[in-house]
Amino acid sequence: MTSNLLKIGFIGGGKMAQAMAKGFISAGLAKGETMISSCHPSDVASAKAFKDLGAESLFENVPVVEKSDVIIVSVKPSVVPIALGDIKNAPDIKADKLFLSIAMGVTIKQLEQYLPKECRVVRVMPNIPALVRSGASVFVTGSKATDRDAQLTKKLLKSVGTCEQVTENLLDAITALSGSGPAYIYILIESLADGGVKMGLPRDLAYRLASQTVLGAAQMVRDTNVHPGVLKDDVTSAAGSTAAGLHVLEQKVRAWMEWQIVVVFMKCGPVGTAAHTDPPPQRVLINTSLFKGFSFWKLLCGGGWLQSANLQRLIWKELKGKLAQQFHFSCCARFKEGIVNTTTYKSN
Ligand SMILES: NC(=O)C1=CN([C@@H]2O[C@H](COP(=O)(O)OP(=O)(O)OC[C@H]3O[C@@H](n4cnc5c(N)ncnc54)[C@H](OP(=O)(O)O)[C@@H]3O)[C@@H](O)[C@H]2O)C=CC1
Numbered sequence: 001m002t003s004n005l006l007k008i009g010f011i012g013g014g015k016m017a018q019a020m021a022k023g024f025i026s027a028g029l030a031k032g033e034t035m036i037s038s039c040h041p042s043d044v045a046s047a048k049a050f051k052d053l054g055a056e057s058l059f060e061n062v063p064v065v066e067k068s069d070v071i072i073v074s075v076k077p078s079v080v081p082i083a084l085g086d087i088k089n090a091p092d093i094k095a096d097k098l099f100l101s102i103a104m105g106v107t108i109k110q111l112e113q114y115l116p117k118e119c120r121v122v123r124v125m126p127n128i129p130a131l132v133r134s135g136a137s138v139f140v141t142g143s144k145a146t147d148r149d150a151q152l153t154k155k156l157l158k159s160v161g162t163c164e165q166v167t168e169n170l171l172d173a174i175t176a177l178s179g180s181g182p183a184y185i186y187i188l189i190e191s192l193a194d195g196g197v198k199m200g201l202p203r204d205l206a207y208r209l210a211s212q213t214v215l216g217a218a219q220m221v222r223d224t225n226v227h228p229g230v231l232k233d234d235v236t237s238a239a240g241s242t243a244a245g246l247h248v249l250e251q252k253v254r255a256w257m258e259w260q261i262v263v264v265f266m267k268c269g270p271v272g273t274a275a276h277t278d279p280p281p282q283r284v285l286i287n288t289s290l291f292k293g294f295s296f297w298k299l300l301c302g303g304g305w306l307q308s309a310n311l312q313r314l315i316w317k318e319l320k321g322k323l324a325q326q327f328h329f330s331c332c333a334r335f336k337e338g339i340v341n342t343t344t345y346k347s348n
C-alpha cells in the first residue's frame, strides 16, 4: 500500500529530520521506503539513521527534490541558501513542488528567493517531541502555496502533534518558546530528578517521577483550561511543603524563565550569510544599568520589547553618543494589548 503514501524528502537528515521521519512512520503517514534524505557526506550517522528506517539516503540534494512530492528543508539556517542554491542551479529540474522549511529565522521571502520560482513554500516551526507524536508545530504559507498545500501541511504536522497556522511576525517568538522549549524542559526534568537523587531517590525512579510530573502538569494546563496560577494554588497547602519550594522558585526561576525566552528571541531572526540579500535586523541586548537610573536588564531590539517610549528615547540618546558606527535601532513599546508603537532610530 506504499503507492498511496506521499513521497517525503528531507534536505538535511539531522536530528529534527529524523524526529519528524520517525513520527510520520509511527503515525502511519509514511513508511521508510516512502522517504528519502540527503545528508552531508561527513554526516555518516544521519545517513545510517535514515537507512535504518528503510529510507533512501543520498549525499546530493537535487535527486531528493526530483523523487519527492513534499520536501522538508531541514539543514541549519546558514546552510539553507547553499542547499537551495543546489536546486535553483540544477538544469532541467522539475521543482513545482511543496517545500516546508523548518529552519529557524529564514523568512518566506528569502526561501522564495533561494528556490526556483515555481516552488511553493511553507515555513514551519516544529519541535523535537514530533518524534513521539507530541510535537507543537506552527506554519506560515508562502505567496504561491495553495489551500491544498496548507491542508497537506496541517495533515503532516498534526500526525506528529499539534499544529496551528500563524502569521510570520510571530515565528521568532514561537521558536524561542516551543521550538527551543523542549531543551529547557529537559533541564527542568534533570534538575528535579537531581534534587530527588540528592535527597536519596534512586536515579531511575527520580527520572520517571520527574518526567511524569511534567507530563501530567502540562496536560492539566492544556486540558482543563484553568490558569496555571490557579492550578499551582491547588497544589499549595497553607504552611505546607510546596509553599516552601515555591518561595525559592519565585525568587530565582520565574524571572529567569521569562528572560531566557527573550534572549532566545534575540538570537532568532534572519541569519547573516553572504547569500542573504536582506541585512539582518539589529537585535541588541543592552544592560540598561549602564544608563543612569536603570538598575535592571532590559531589551532593545528589532521587534523587541521595551516598556516605555520615553525610556527608549532616553536610552537612545545615551547610546547614540557611545557608538562610533552607523547604527539602526528599532524598538517597540509592548503593552498588554500588543505592540503599540515601533520606532526606528538611525545614528549619523
Ligand atoms: N533540533 C530541533 O529541535 C529543531 C531544529 N529546527 C531547525 O531544523 C534545522 C535542522 O536542525 P537540527 O536537525 O537540529 O540540525 P542537525 O545539524 O542535526 O541537522 C542538519 C543536517 O544537515 C546536514 N547538512 C549540512 N550541509 C548540508 C548540505 N549542503 N546539504 C544537505 N545536508 C547538509 C548536516 O550535516 P553535518 O552535521 O555534517 O553538517 C546535518 O546532518 C535547523 O534549521 C533548525 O533551525 C527547528 C525546530 C526544532
Ligand SMILES: O=C(O)[C@@H]1CCC=N1
Pocket (backbone or CB within 6 Å): 104, 175, 179, 180
Ligand atoms: O537551536 C536552534 O537553533 C533550533 C531552533 C529551535 C530549536 N532548535
